[in-house]
Amino acid sequence: MGPLTGILYGLLALYGAGWYLGKWSGNFSLLLFTLTVVTMAYWLAERFVFLPRRLAAAAALTREDGERRAQLARQGIEQVDSQVEGARQKILAQPWWLDWTAGLFPVILMVFVLRSFLFEPFKIPSGSMIPTLEIGDLILVNKFHYGVRLPVINKKIIDNEPVRRGDVMVFRYPVDPAIDFIKRVVAIPGDEVAYINQKLYLNGKPVPLEQLEDYYDEDRRTYSRQFREQVGEDSHRILVDPSLPSSYGMRARQFPGSENCTYTAEGVTCKVPAGHYFMMGDNRDNSEDSRFWGFVPDENIVGRAFFVWMNFGNVKRIGPFH
Structure with missing residues (x-):
C-alpha cells in the first residue's frame, strides 16, 4: 500500500501544480470530495483490517515471549533479557502511508462538511464590488442561507431563505x-x-x-x-x-x-x-x-456573502457588510 499511496500523492501534487500554473482549471469541491472518499477508505481499512492485523501480531509476539519465559523458568532461569516491548511498539506503530491518509481523514471530513454545508471562505480578486468589498478582502459565504445543496453537483435538497x-x-x-x-x-x-x-x-x-x-x-x-x-x-x-x-x-x-x-x-x-x-x-x-x-x-x-473576516492590508475592514 505504501507505493500506491506515494503514487496517489504524486498525482495530487501534479494536479495542484498544474492548477496553480494555469495548465488546467481545478474544481476544489470535487478535489475535497475525492480526498474525503479516499482518506475514508484508508481509515476504514485501518480500523477493520490493518489495525486488527497489527494487534494480532503484537498479541502473538507477547504470547510467544510469555511461553519462552515460562519454558526458561521451568529450567530454573529467572532473569531473561528481552526486547519484546520495543518490538511490540514497532509492530503497533502506524506506517507513514496510513499516517498521511487515515490519520488525516477526520480533519479532511470536518473541512469538507464545513465548506460544503455551512461556510466557505473567498478572497475578493477584483474591484467590481467597491466600495462594499475591496480587493484583498477575505470573506465568509453562508452556504445554507438559500438552502442545503449537495456538494460537487450543487443540487438543492432543502429550501431555506x-x-x-x-x-x-x-x-x-x-x-x-x-x-x-x-x-x-x-x-x-x-x-x-x-x-x-x-x-x-x-x-x-x-x-x-x-x-x-x-x-x-x-x-x-x-x-x-x-x-x-x-x-x-x-x-x-x-x-x-x-x-x-x-x-x-x-x-x-x-x-x-x-x-x-x-x-x-x-x-x-x-x-x-x-x-x-x-x-x-x-x-x-x-x-x-x-x-x-x-x-x-x-x-x-x-451562497450569501456576509462577513469580512480579514484583510491583511487593512484590518479595519473586518466585520459584517450589506
Missing part, C-alpha cells in the same frame, strides 16, 4: 461554471430591470438614490462619484463614473434568456425569467455582470 434583492451573492459564472463570481442581486424572477443612463430601474420605477461624498481610491489615488442606493430592504453604496457613456461596454449578445433583453444607446432593459437572477457590481462602471453575460440560474448559486 429566498433570494432577496440587495443580497451579495457568490455564484458560479454562467459562462464558465468553474469560476466563482460575487455580485449584488438587483432583480429576482419576474422583475423588469433596466439600467438606463447610469440609473437603475425596477418594474418601471427608479431605485432611490442619494448622493454621498466622493469615494477616494487609495490604490489609484482617484476620486469617484458615490451614491447610496436602496435595492430591497437594505441600502448600499455604489460608484458611478459620469464621464463614461451610458451603455459603456454593453452590446446585444446571445446568452440563455437574451430574448428577454433590449439594448439601446442609453442602456439595457431585461425581464428576469423564472429561476434566474440579475446581478450587478456596486462599482457600476467597472463590473462585468448580468448586463454583459445575462442571468444567473438558481443552480449556480453558491
Whole structure:
C-alpha cells in the first residue's frame, strides 16, 4: 500500500501544480470530495483490517515471549533479557502511508462538511464590488442561507431563505461554471430591470438614490462619484463614473434568456425569467455582470456573502457588510 499511496500523492501534487500554473482549471469541491472518499477508505481499512492485523501480531509476539519465559523458568532461569516491548511498539506503530491518509481523514471530513454545508471562505480578486468589498478582502459565504445543496453537483435538497434583492451573492459564472463570481442581486424572477443612463430601474420605477461624498481610491489615488442606493430592504453604496457613456461596454449578445433583453444607446432593459437572477457590481462602471453575460440560474448559486473576516492590508475592514 505504501507505493500506491506515494503514487496517489504524486498525482495530487501534479494536479495542484498544474492548477496553480494555469495548465488546467481545478474544481476544489470535487478535489475535497475525492480526498474525503479516499482518506475514508484508508481509515476504514485501518480500523477493520490493518489495525486488527497489527494487534494480532503484537498479541502473538507477547504470547510467544510469555511461553519462552515460562519454558526458561521451568529450567530454573529467572532473569531473561528481552526486547519484546520495543518490538511490540514497532509492530503497533502506524506506517507513514496510513499516517498521511487515515490519520488525516477526520480533519479532511470536518473541512469538507464545513465548506460544503455551512461556510466557505473567498478572497475578493477584483474591484467590481467597491466600495462594499475591496480587493484583498477575505470573506465568509453562508452556504445554507438559500438552502442545503449537495456538494460537487450543487443540487438543492432543502429550501431555506429566498433570494432577496440587495443580497451579495457568490455564484458560479454562467459562462464558465468553474469560476466563482460575487455580485449584488438587483432583480429576482419576474422583475423588469433596466439600467438606463447610469440609473437603475425596477418594474418601471427608479431605485432611490442619494448622493454621498466622493469615494477616494487609495490604490489609484482617484476620486469617484458615490451614491447610496436602496435595492430591497437594505441600502448600499455604489460608484458611478459620469464621464463614461451610458451603455459603456454593453452590446446585444446571445446568452440563455437574451430574448428577454433590449439594448439601446442609453442602456439595457431585461425581464428576469423564472429561476434566474440579475446581478450587478456596486462599482457600476467597472463590473462585468448580468448586463454583459445575462442571468444567473438558481443552480449556480453558491451562497450569501456576509462577513469580512480579514484583510491583511487593512484590518479595519473586518466585520459584517450589506
